[in-house]
Amino acid sequence: MPLIMITNDDGIDSPGILALREAMSSLGRTVVVAPERDNSAVSHALTMSRPLRIRQRESDIFTLDGTPTDCVVIGLGKLLDTRPDLLVSGINPGPNLGDDISYSGTVSAAIEGTMYGIPSIAFSVAGEPPYDYSMAMRVAVVLADRVLAGKLPENTLLNVNIPEGKVCRGLAITRQGRRLWENSIQETFDPWGRRHYWIGGGTPLRDHGEDTDVAALHHNLVSVTPIHLDLTNHPGLNLLRRSWDIGKMQEDIGGGRQEEAGS
Ligand SMILES: [Mg+2]
Known part of the structure; x- marks a missing residue:
C-alpha cells in the first residue's frame, strides 16, 4: 500500500486539506503534517530563527508551528518511518497560476518534496468561496494514481489547478504563464491617521498564451503544469x-x- 504524505499552506484545519486526505485515503496510507496556522504566500520559507514544535492531533495527523517547507523537512526527517511514495500539497482555496507560483506555500511544499526525490503534486481550486472541493478531489485521485503508477520527469513536480465542479470541461497539460496583478496595493489609514499599505486583492492581468495554465483555467479546464526545479535559462x-x-x-x-x- 503506498504511503502518501499530505501538507498544505492554509493550516491543518483548512477544508482543503481535509478534502485531500479523504481523497488520498482511497489510494493508500496517508500521513498529514501541516502548519498550525495559515501560511499562504510564505513561498519556500524555512524557519531557522527559532525551534519548531510538533503536536500530534491523532494517529498519522501532525501539526507544526512552522511553514509548509518546515512541515516537509520535519515530516520526512523525523515523523515518517519510511520514505513516502508521493507527497501532495493543498487543496489550496484559490488558484496558483503563472507568477503566483513563486509566492505560493502550496507549490513550495511540493518543490521541497521534489528536492528530496519524492514525486510531488500541488493542488489548487479556482472559483469563489465557499469552495466546492468535489471536482478537485476526483482530479487529485486520478492524478495521484497516475503518478504512483509511473515516474515523473526528473526534478519535476506537478502544479495542478482545478475549476470548481459544475464548470469543469476537461484537462490540459500546460506551461506556466504570466499573471501579474493590478491595483494590489491598498492604501488606507490606521486609527491614528497614519498611512499604511496592505498587499492583496486587485485584478490579475491575464496571459493570452493559449497553452498556459492561466488560459486553461479561463477555459474551465484542469491545468497540469510540469514545474522544473532548475531555474537556469x-x-x-x-x-x-x-x-x-x-x-x-x-x-x-x-x-x-x-x-x-x-x-
Ligand atoms: Mg493558501
Whole structure:
C-alpha cells in the first residue's frame, strides 16, 4: 500500500486539506503534517530563527508551528518511518497560476518534496468561496494514481489547478504563464491617521498564451503544469557565454591578478 504524505499552506484545519486526505485515503496510507496556522504566500520559507514544535492531533495527523517547507523537512526527517511514495500539497482555496507560483506555500511544499526525490503534486481550486472541493478531489485521485503508477520527469513536480465542479470541461497539460496583478496595493489609514499599505486583492492581468495554465483555467479546464526545479535559462546561458566578453570582465574585476598575487 503506498504511503502518501499530505501538507498544505492554509493550516491543518483548512477544508482543503481535509478534502485531500479523504481523497488520498482511497489510494493508500496517508500521513498529514501541516502548519498550525495559515501560511499562504510564505513561498519556500524555512524557519531557522527559532525551534519548531510538533503536536500530534491523532494517529498519522501532525501539526507544526512552522511553514509548509518546515512541515516537509520535519515530516520526512523525523515523523515518517519510511520514505513516502508521493507527497501532495493543498487543496489550496484559490488558484496558483503563472507568477503566483513563486509566492505560493502550496507549490513550495511540493518543490521541497521534489528536492528530496519524492514525486510531488500541488493542488489548487479556482472559483469563489465557499469552495466546492468535489471536482478537485476526483482530479487529485486520478492524478495521484497516475503518478504512483509511473515516474515523473526528473526534478519535476506537478502544479495542478482545478475549476470548481459544475464548470469543469476537461484537462490540459500546460506551461506556466504570466499573471501579474493590478491595483494590489491598498492604501488606507490606521486609527491614528497614519498611512499604511496592505498587499492583496486587485485584478490579475491575464496571459493570452493559449497553452498556459492561466488560459486553461479561463477555459474551465484542469491545468497540469510540469514545474522544473532548475531555474537556469539555458538558451540565456548560451547567449551570455557567446555574447559577453568574459575575458575583459575578468580583467576589470582583477580576479586573475589577485590569484597570482596569492600564489
Ligand atoms: Mg493558501
